[in-house]
Amino acid sequence: MTLECQRCHRPVRESAAQYEVFERMHYVCFHYEFEHGDTDVDTECGAGGCPSASLAGGRDRVIATARALAIDAAGGAPWTNVALHEYLEAFAAWLADSGGYYDNRDRVPPGNGWEVVNDALQAATIYE
Structure with missing residues (x-):
């Protein structure tokens, strides 16, 4: 059974154990959907573990x-x-x-x- 991300519709593999916790999404998709807010996705939002942090x-x-x-x-x-x-x-x-x-x-x-x-x-x- 392949888990599908509700945001990007790609298979969820690495974060499969957290699939339900992340609202049936990849962590990154969950972050951008619910935590990143109105911050530009190329800018770190300040939430711990922000995937955009590496771009700062x-x-x-x-x-x-x-x-x-x-x-x-x-x-x-x-x-x-x-x-x-x-x-x-x-x-x-x-x-x-x-x-x-x-x-x-x-x-x-x-x-x-x-x-x-x-x-x-x-x-x-x-x-x-």
Whole structure:
């Protein structure tokens, strides 16, 4: 028995276990039908797991943040983690704990991994 998406009419395979939960649709179809609202489908809507998140310009923000941090470091910025190994340890630790960061701020973790990396780059300067 092939399950058919009620929105796009294609077979539902990967999300078949959630077929009824997603109103007989693929997760992506469900998201765009009920969660994305009036937001352009090429723009992240802010809902956790938004499929459009990968299209957001997070890469450019990460590049800009990395360049700004390099300038700050060269200028002797008063970071907690000045040595490269300390910074990288803090970077990894913050990523491991990032769920708590977003929970403590009542934020849904970004669907775009670039945004998480951007937050981690900045947090690693002071994270212990």
